[in-house]
Amino acid sequence: MLRLIAGRAGGLVARRATVALTTGSSARMASHGHEVAETMDMSRPMYWDRLDIPLPEKLYKDELTDADKSLKQKEKGPWSQLTNEEKIALYRLMFRQTYPEMKQPRSEWKTVLGGIFIFVGFTGLVVWWQRVYVYPPRPRTFDDEWRAKQLQRMLDMRVNPIEGLSAKWDYEKGQWK
């Protein structure tokens, strides 16, 4: 059961935090496998796909091939000379996902909601056990007979006779107004 939750959480973390430090480098995101997972140096600029950060701290692709480098050189000239494919290639050099790709709906909420319900249900079981084994005996002030006598005493004392309890009781007829 714990492994299932851990596996599900691990899957969530791996999917959401797919930060590509370098694409062609040898940094591998090893899960609980035989290799030690490489720690990321969080003090260096990182690339991150976020809707509210249009320009991440660094470009997506760090190591440019020769073709990429020549494309970057061409980028320094007038852009009207770039073909559409070249423009898209330049975009993909800088960014990993486009905005529509980032905004794609995911099913994460179902997992979250399911987890919430599971834990709320478990809490219900815990509360039930507490009701049976932990709670003290019921106070006698909750009995109907006691509560009736309590109400009668409150009316006798004329509690809140102007706008409250005793104002709603008809003392001549002995009933509620």
Place this chain on the structure above:
Amino acid sequence: MHLPKPVMRGLLGKRLRFHLPVAFTLSLVAAIAFKYAVTEPRKQAYADFYKQYDAVKEFNAMKEAGVFESVRPSGE
């Protein structure tokens, strides 16, 4: 690509110019409504209650009911 330059200044002032009168008006309306819906009826209820209030009669009724410790019902 000839977009007009967006408004860069006076944004808070513009918002306040609209929202402050609205806020003051609504607060005033809320206060007036509370006065005439709650406090005036309450004052009237108290006035009506005490117009016909006989303290001695109420005291005797409470005494007979047995709620006092200093004076017991006439039966005991």
